[in-house]
Amino acid sequence: GENVEQHPSTLSVQEGDSAVIKCTYSDSASNYFPWYKQELGKGPQLIIDIRSNVGEKKDQRIAVTLNKTAKHFSLHITETQPEDSAVYFCAASITGGGADGLTFGKGTHLIIQP
Amino acid sequence: GAVVSQHPSRVICKSGTSVKIECRSLDFQATTMFWYRQFPKQSLMLMATSNEGSKATYEQGVEKDKFLINHASLTLSTLTVTSAHPEDSSFYICSASLAGTGANVLTFGAGSRLTVL
Numbered sequence: 087g088e089n090v091e092q093h094p095s096t097l098s099v100q101e102g103d104s105a106v107i108k109c110t111y112s113d114s115a116s117n118y119f120p121w122y123k124q125e126l127g128k129g130p131q132l133i134i135d136i137r138s139n140v141g142e143k144k145d146q147r148i149a150v151t152l153n154k155t156a157k158h159f160s161l162h163i164t165e166t167q168p169e170d171s172a173v174y175f176c177a178a179s180i181t182g183g184g185a186d187g188l189t190f191g192k193g194t195h196l197i198i199q200p
Numbered sequence: 201g202a203v204v205s206q207h208p209s210r211v212i213c214k215s216g217t218s219v220k221i222e223c224r225s226l227d228f229q230a231t232t233m234f235w236y237r238q239f240p241k242q243s244l245m246l247m248a249t250s251n252e253g254s255k256a257t258y259e260q261g262v263e264k265d266k267f268l269i270n271h272a273s274l275t276l277s278t279l280t281v282t283s284a285h286p287e288d289s290s291f292y293i294c295s296a297s298l299a300g301t302g303a304n305v306l307t308f309g310a311g312s313r314l315t316v317l
Contacts, residue, residue: 120305120306122308127311127313128310128311129204129206129293129308129309129310129311130244130293130308131308132305132306132307132308135305175243175244187234187246187249187295187306188234188246188306189246190243190244190245191243192242192243193241193242193243195241
């Protein structure tokens with residue numbers, strides 16, 4: 087099955103700086119890569135996703151890049167703010183997430199230092 | 201946007217009792233719902249895939265007789281933890297896939313924290 091590795095497990099950045107979280111996946115058939123933000127005691131919220139026919143996607147301060155050859159994808163958050171502090175999970179799916187669920191990375195605890 | 205509601209958000213029960221958690225898609229029909237389990241400071245582990253009108257598909261290592269899943273309608277799936285024990289204490293999260301759109305984007309519920317005494 088699919089295996090998703092995520093790094094780092096904890097990331098601390100100064101407010102206003104950029105944060106980058108990286109994930110690798112094992113199954114070259116995976117074609118859907120969402121990123122979720124989870125605040126304490128809550129369920130994951132989708133913040134951005136990318137499909138394998140696209141190399142980069144941006145939504146205001148967040149962006150995701152995908153390298154299919156290397157089987158890795160990254161989340162980029164620019165101009166970080168205190169409310170960005172949370173746990174971020176990457177995930178991968180072969181069927182686009184709707185049919186067989188998602189395989190999650192272990193998560194990155196992002197801490198924004200004021 | 202699509203909303204998935206989970207109930208209860210928190211439940212405390214005695215060892216040996218059964219607990220039911222509901223997952224509802226509020227404004228869309230979900231042919232498929234997923235149940236995840238999350239331990240503190242860990243990732244989400246897929247437990248089972250719930251398909252409306254058919255038996256759930258369980259992941260390897262998940263006891264289907266312990267974690268009963270019912271998906272009786274396109275808007276409701278339930279997870280029943282039977283004869284709960286302290287090791288079943290965890291955060292259980294459901295997600296649903298919007299039927300028929302082809303978008304296959306999953307929407308997650310807010311989770312249910314189970315504590316077994």
